Amino acid sequence: MTFFLQMLVTGVVVGSIYGLVALGFVLIYRASGALNLANGEFVIIGPYICLILMTAYKIPFIYALLITLIFSAVLGLVVERLVIRPIQNAPVVSVIMATIGLSSLLGGAVHMIWGHQTRTFPPVFPQTPINIAGVIISPVYLWSFIVVVLLLVIFSLFFKFSKMGIAMRAVADDRQAALSMGMSVKYVYAATWTIAAVVAAVGGVLLGNINGLSPTMSAIGLTVLPVVILGGLDSVLGAIVGGFIIGVVQNLAGGYLDPLVGGGLKDVVPFIIVLLILMLKPHGLFGSRRIERV
Amino acid sequence: MLHVNNVEAVYSKIILALKGMSLHVPEGKIVALLGSNGAGKSTTLKSISGLLSGEGGQITAGTIEFQGKKLNNITPDVIVKNGIFLCMEGRHVFRDLTVEENLMAGAYSRKDRTNIKADMEKIFVYFPKLKALRSRKAGYLSGGEQQMLAIGRGIMAKPKLLLLDEPSLGIAPLLVKEIFQIIKRINEEEGTSMLVVEQNANVALSIADYGYIMENGRVVMQGKADYLLSNEEVREHYLGIGKEEKNYKENKVYRRRQRVVW
Ligand SMILES: Nc1ncnc2c1ncn2[C@@H]1O[C@H](COP(=O)(O)OP(=O)(O)OP(=O)(O)O)[C@@H](O)[C@H]1O
Numbered sequence: 164m165t166f167f168l169q170m171l172v173t174g175v176v177v178g179s180i181y182g183l184v185a186l187g188f189v190l191i192y193r194a195s196g197a198l199n200l201a202n203g204e205f206v207i208i209g210p211y212i213c214l215i216l217m218t219a220y221k222i223p224f225i226y227a228l229l230i231t232l233i234f235s236a237v238l239g240l241v242v243e244r245l246v247i248r249p250i251q252n253a254p255v256v257s258v259i260m261a262t263i264g265l266s267s268l269l270g271g272a273v274h275m276i277w278g279h280q281t282r283t284f285p286p287v288f289p290q291t292p293i294n295i296a297g298v299i300i301s302p303v304y305l306w307s308f309i310v311v312v313l314l315l316v317i318f319s320l321f322f323k324f325s326k327m328g329i330a331m332r333a334v335a336d337d338r339q340a341a342l343s344m345g346m347s348v349k350y351v352y353a354a355t356w357t358i359a360a361v362v363a364a365v366g367g368v369l370l371g372n373i374n375g376l377s378p379t380m381s382a383i384g385l386t387v388l389p390v391v392i393l394g395g396l397d398s399v400l401g402a403i404v405g406g407f408i409i410g411v412v413q414n415l416a417g418g419y420l421d422p423l424v425g426g427g428l429k430d431v432v433p434f435i436i437v438l439l440i441l442m443l444k445p446h447g448l449f450g451s452r453r454i455e456r457v
Numbered sequence: 458m459l460h461v462n463n464v465e466a467v468y469s470k471i472i473l474a475l476k477g478m479s480l481h482v483p484e485g486k487i488v489a490l491l492g493s494n495g496a497g498k499s500t501t502l503k504s505i506s507g508l509l510s511g512e513g514g515q516i517t518a519g520t521i522e523f524q525g526k527k528l529n530n531i532t533p534d535v536i537v538k539n540g541i542f543l544c545m546e547g548r549h550v551f552r553d554l555t556v557e558e559n560l561m562a563g564a565y566s567r568k569d570r571t572n573i574k575a576d577m578e579k580i581f582v583y584f585p586k587l588k589a590l591r592s593r594k595a596g597y598l599s600g601g602e603q604q605m606l607a608i609g610r611g612i613m614a615k616p617k618l619l620l621l622d623e624p625s626l627g628i629a630p631l632l633v634k635e636i637f638q639i640i641k642r643i644n645e646e647e648g649t650s651m652l653v654v655e656q657n658a659n660v661a662l663s664i665a666d667y668g669y670i671m672e673n674g675r676v677v678m679q680g681k682a683d684y685l686l687s688n689e690e691v692r693e694h695y696l697g698i699g700k701e702e703k704n705y706k707e708n709k710v711y712r713r714r715q716r717v718v719w
């Protein structure tokens with residue numbers, strides 16, 4: 164039972180991070196209909212910057228994180244400006260191709276600058292595990308979870324009440340009508356890529372603190388794909404719920420089944436779940452069949 | 458207030474939709490723009506509000522001037538900020554946003570953020586039906602309710618000039634009358650100038666001060682609303698009364714007979 168709870172807790176925490184990273188993915192899909200296949204690279208660049216700032220420049224974690232977030236925001240803006248905007252009227256496939264190119268470029272840069280060995284973050288959170296009703300939780304997990312939940316709450320408020328949040332949803336809904344409201348589609352796209360890059364970086368820093376950091380972590384870009392397909396490509400809520408589901412099932416499968424089959428199942432399970440779900444619900448759990456009423 | 462002078466507009470670089478279109482909207486007045494399908498009415502409104510390029514079109518000649526400022530080649534967001542707001546043909550409410558969020562979206566370009574809540578209540582006075590639906594997703598509203606929302610969104614923007622593209626589209630006759638009464642009221646109470654495109658010439662001219670009739674990308678007739686309403690030619694071609702009325706009556710008798718047989 165303890166083992167089960169242990170796996171469950173790990174699953175929930177990792178799943179919450181998946182949800183966060185998937186959120187960025189979904190935002191871009193909603194705004195432009197394109198999949199950002201460079202999302203995995205967005206996830207790993209941030210933590211490298213953060214790590215280097217902490218180890219080489221001895222900057223305290225909080226400030227290092229702040230600088231990382233600013234850097235990521237700028238990265239998102241630059242990518243939107245230089246890569247996406249020039250082809251914004253091109254077919255969606257071209258945009259997806261561009262993100263594949265971007266992914267190789269950024270991934271290569273990471274390898275080149277930081278090498279391929281695994282690095283560990285200096286201890287940021289307290290090390291003594293917390294015992295909650297028999298389940299041992301390390302503080303990293305607890306903090307990660309708190310940070311993610313906090314961010315998700317902030318984002319829901321942002322989308323519900325802020326001017327930019329409503330504009331982002333409006334552009335996703337009906338671009339021509341959004342233009343007629345005087346919304347600047349340019350700003351909305353820029354904001355979308357900025358947010359996507361920032362949440363990816365936060366997810367990356369948390370994951371890096373949990374698992375250590377290596378270029379292979381960009382594979383999360385692939386893991387998040389099942390998450391968003393499961394949740395429904397255009398649903399923010401779906402991204403979050405999908406993240407939790409994939410995280411939990413993946414960890415349970417890893418805990419119970421991997422020893423039986425000799426490992427590796429952990430990476431396959433998300434895709435199996437997606438296959439099953441798509442057979443039953445082709446638009447994912449929360450994906451919209453557009454409301455059609457004329 | 459608004460002067461459209463000899464404007465030519467093309468889609469996809471080859472389809473000439475406006476061929477020297479001119480019109481004038483005086484401050485505080487309601488102007489009706491009438492004409493058959495494909496005459497170029499929507500294109501005229503899109504040219505004014507800068508939305509042509511979003512559909513692969515562009516203005517190739519002529520000028521559009523609003524309060525002395527030239528509007529050619531200005532992006533839609535700047536045009537909205539200048540005080541011109543278009544309620545697009547076919548309503549185009551944001552389907553996944555609630556009624557309230559749609560109204561907020563309408564207020565996007567406003568500078569005075571403090572009065573937004575009060576103005577939203579004012580919309581609910583104009584359109585009481587919307588009040589009960591305020592937290593419903595707009596996609597689930599009926600066509601008439603969506604049209605009210607689309608107009609409400611326009612009022613939330615507090616424009617100086619409101620462009621309405623076929624507000625009667627797909628709406629029951631009784632509700633059409635009601636909506637046009639409200640348009641008239643908004644014009645009187647808010648002082649908003651209006652340019653209304655309509656198929657339903659009768660109801661549009663009943664609230665308008667002045668009217669233009671378009672054919673084939675240009676104006677073919679214009680005049681005071683009551684002049685157009687009483688003009689033989691207009692009555693015949695655009696109001697469906699006059700000579701054709703007789704035919705229509707005969708038709709009706711004919712159909713009744715048929716029905717009896719059936
Ligand atoms: N996006 C577009 N691309 C190409 N041609 C277009 C486009 N929009 C309109 N047209 C053409 O331009 C001409 C004028 O169209 P417009 O929509 O202005 O007509 P309208 O007067 O509003 O007609 P309706 O009463 O049917 O709405 C039509 O011949 C139409 O086929």
Ligand SMILES: [Mg+2]
Pocket residue numbers: 498499500546622
């Ligand atoms: Mg039209």
